[in-house]
Amino acid sequence: MRRAIYPGSFDPVTNGHLDIIERGCKLFDEIIIGILVNPEKTPFFSIEERQEMLTEILMDLSKGGCNVRVDSFRGLLVNYAVAQEANAIVRGIRAISDYEYELQMALMNRRLEPSIETVFMMPAETYSYVSSRLVKEVFQLGGPIDALVPPLIEKRMKEKMNKV
Ligand code: PNS
Secondary structure (H helix, E strand, C coil): CCEEEEEECCCCCCHHHHHHHHHHHHHCCEEEEEEECCCCCCCCCCHHHHHHHHHHHCHHHHHCCCCEEEEEECCCHHHHHHHCCCCEEEEECCCHHHHHHHHHHHHHHHHHCCCCEEEEECCCHHHCCCCHHHHHHHHHCCCCCCCCCCHHHHHHHHHHCCCC
């Protein structure tokens, strides 16, 4: 059983994240989406909202045979990965600019827990510029985000901002 954790803030989940999950499903028997509970950040969506939306969005992938579930965690990622009996951590790399930070994290995680491998995956080029941070910025300034996030996310973002 090859189990991977796909950790992140997912605030909100983007089409780039979903692309990585879909690709990860081909490599792993199970993927656990681990949403980081970060008390220091003020998120757009609460942990509960992100967990609920991701679960709904991933239903189609699950029906298609992708073994994926959504969870949240606090503290060190590697401790969570060990507790979940995972073999790997999946991270998406969009451009070389992501690499430096991701490499640093991967090597630190390896030092903390040598039994867990980090696997870097590349999303489709279409999503190479998509990030949760930019999606929020564009949305808050009134720009269109329909091709960047699943329809449910756009709907919930509009609801939150009282735009519907
Ligand atoms: O989507 P993000 O915000 O880029 O994800 C970052 C995340 C959640 C992968 C990273 O912040 C993390 O793993 N946090 C947990 C705390 C931890 O283990 N820190 C040491 C990492 S080297």
